[in-house]
Amino acid sequence: MYLVDGWGMEHDFDSCNDLANKMKQDLKSSGFFVNKDKSIWQPTKKLIWIGFVWDLNTHTLEIPSEKIQRFKNDINSLHSVSPTARQLAKITGKIISFMSSLGNICRIMSRNMLMLISTSRYWDEQISLTSNAISEINFWHTNCELLPSKTLFSNNFLPDKIVYTDASSFAAAGYTVETFKKVVLKMWTYEEKQKSSTYRELKAVLITLNSLMKYFHSRLVKIYTDNRNVVRIITAGSMNAELQVLAIEIFNLCVQNNISIEVDWVPREENKIADFYSKIFDFDDWQISDIHFKYFNNLWGSFTCDVFTDFNNNKVPMFFSPHWCPGTGGVDVFAYDWSLYNCWIIPPIRLISRSV
Template identity: 40%
Template structure:
């Protein structure tokens, strides 16, 4: 997770950086504001003596840069921005734009370079004691640069340049810690430029196997680290890499040598997991660290220390010590849906119909809240039913997508009829790529969809749910958006829907996951003891 900015008139003027663990905990406004400052400092050679039109998708930032802030930390950053612009003769005019119009910067900020790595100060000192002082760190970033002069993939606050391959490497005693995927290209350029320097690459446990490969295949080995990073979902890889970096940081702070980090030794790892237990409120941080370290070892062909009985038992202890009772929310019933419909339905009222459709489709399609973020072109209607294409979901590991089929019922609660009314009132065309459940604007004649093609946020959807349900329940805290999915599942199970169709409709992969959504009726539970013949 990081920040980014770019200058539209100059090719390659992209600034990018990543947040430190401490910075991630700061407010979004703080991060957006410091991003403005760091991007300015990263490309002063482009912006100096210029009038700059700056676009941001954070409204608070545009106001703070212009007028300042009553919050001390934000005001300090605003002053730093002012002084930097003054010293570099930059006249900045900052303007807010919607995120949908700032997609490139948003995309750049989310770049996670899994091929980026660095060395410790311990290794640097050992290298310089043996071969002398190094002058340039050719492949680095603000986060891992070991020398004052370094080159980075994108412009950083302190980088001397970008794209080291465009520079002449001769005449400088350089440090080379390149991404694994470009080691062969680095070696070729080192030979071409007749370079003196130190090249450091990670120890590859399959070195003997590599030496035995045909020459034509040796270069292909560098592709493996990149490919193996895709063995898990992007978000999982991101979490695992962050967790492993926390393990490295802890190990170095506690004077562990590199030989105890990767491969990790079981005793230090057990102590590390124990320290996480002492500082955590749930088992999640311990579980993430455990599986991250296991995965990193596996993709590097190393025996994971997580196979140790001691480490496994520390994980089990964390689950017992930190786990809390699961308080499942109550499922929504058809009777509640009927009451909500009667209370909200008004002909041609787009706002009320949006809430009704969100309720009915989540209930009838067993949809998670994230799965409601589909577009008009994802819907297909027929005389007997409708189909919804779910592009990706929690249980769709390979992103194949799936179709959810919902029947016409002919009643007031018919999901198909109600969504057809909503689409007609919202004036969606059949091939529209707009999000169905979007934000609305009030007009003289009612409501209309906003021109910005952005899905409704989770918090907005949650507020609509609570406001609609509150008049009909005694304790709204017993319900959440997932109550719609579990309500539909419960109604289907108590009606005797076949297990195979039940699992397919809800896109569940296991019996345990499916059964966790069903609340058995009292009659169903009493039926067990009535069958005992007592």
């Protein structure tokens, strides 16, 4: 009879040491022989077990540096753009094995390689790598040592922020659940209107995260959407190139801003507020032509702030918008000191008198 590996934990060193001695004595009393070379009886906060570094100091599950180096060597061994299915499967197999440490990015950033492997007829058949597959390989070669490791213990914490998102045929919307909720609204461009509903719903999540990035920084954000495909794509990626790009953008945005997200589906009946916001048509979403702007910009000096605008039509990088959107300096422009800027002011007709 053989016993598989195992380990125990206690809240302090002495208790852990007592547990180790008890386990050792129990095994001996039961007639088992302990492999001393593979056993660690001295309490430790960091050990290598089943191919991962279990670090109780940082509460993370990390990939050993030697394992990372072997993985990079395997990538370097792909000397041509036509490796065999076996060689590519070796790469993707290791990527999938990293999931316990790195999470869903392992599925998101291996889809194109897995798709190529599935089309091969035998293991030694040469595969012509697509540009997307090459991008995935380059991603792993560059970032495998930089990606954040998952926590050892499941998160049972309440989210810091709760967000609902939705998209209609002409706008994306999202809002935070709080006393004074922040509402995100972005009108679709003509090109975005032609996209699928899943594309628009997925982009609504990206726009909401991007718009409220400074409020979500280093937070756990719970996102609710009424589109099941959005949950699946953010979790595992997509074979559709456009949707895959959005999934990667969401992942990169979260990594860069230390944002942890959990995405869940809700029935449409429970997403009525976000649905309402997504159906608001902004009749003030218009702009002055670039020719006229350049004329007045040359006439009155360089403008430093566009006061009444949004992400679609701002003329200068600094701008204020009626709703939260990517890049905005803030909402409710009348709450800010205009004298700090050389303002480009094209107010809606209803706000002309208040703007003078």
